[in-house]
Amino acid sequence: MAQSWRMPHEVAKALPPYDAATLERAALDYAARYATTRAKLTAYLRRKLRERGWDGDGPAPVEALVARFAERGYVDDRAFASARAEALLRRGYGARRIGSALRAAGIDAETTEGLRERIDGDAEAAALRYARRKRIGPFAARPADPAEKRRWIAAMARAGHPIELVLRLLQVDPDEVGVEP
Known part of the structure; x- marks a missing residue:
């Protein structure tokens, strides 16, 4: 050698x-x-x-x-923005996080606003996908204590989900979303 x-x-x-x-x-x-x-x-x-x-x-x-x-x-900025928004929605991210990613990529506000209806329409499903992926709320293995719930809320907020939606999701019964306890 x-x-x-x-x-x-x-x-x-x-x-x-x-x-x-x-x-x-x-x-x-x-x-x-x-x-x-x-x-x-x-x-x-x-x-x-x-x-x-x-x-x-x-x-x-x-x-x-x-x-x-x-x-x-x-x-094509519009096609890029649409593809990026769809990818982030599939991964479970919310409107604020998607908007931030599009701004970081240099997409203007007008193009982002054109996608607002699609992003807002899939907000709840995206939050559920994120919660399932991170085992939050009804997807958790065990009931959470208050400190863990605060961590879940913080994680969902960082993912771009509005607090009202996060609090509603944490109240969902596991049977309603098809999760076995």
């Missing part, structure tokens, strides 16, 4: 700065590999430009490139 401290290390070759063609190729590779938003693609390209620099005429055309990708359908 070779000893790495005795072996000569290759010096990492510095990559050349971006020009228009290589920047577009980097954007295309990123959009092809990841589900992304306009804001995330913009942040990615700006980070890459900070790392390697720009070798083109004038400032880097990041906004124009992202706009062109959105026109072509490579980046």
Whole structure:
């Protein structure tokens, strides 16, 4: 087995700065590999430009490139928001947590508001899914003491569920949701 401290290390070759063609190729590779938003693609390209620099005429055309990708359908904020909201609903997260995740991904308030009806319509089912997954309330193995109930309430609140729904869920009888005690 070779000893790495005795072996000569290759010096990492510095990559050349971006020009228009290589920047577009980097954007295309990123959009092809990841589900992304306009804001995330913009942040990615700006980070890459900070790392390697720009070798083109004038400032880097990041906004124009992202706009062109959105026109072509490579980046679709509405589809991304819908898919992310559905995934979070399936995992049992509430409206506040979903809204926070969409804001973090750079989705604007108008797009998020367009999903509000779907998110609110599935709020109770999502809370039940979360409670089942975390063994909270009617899905718990044993009756809870007051301290454990406070922890359950806190966990459900962090998951984005409104307190009224959480308190109602904790009052549900295990027989009503098909759980054996």
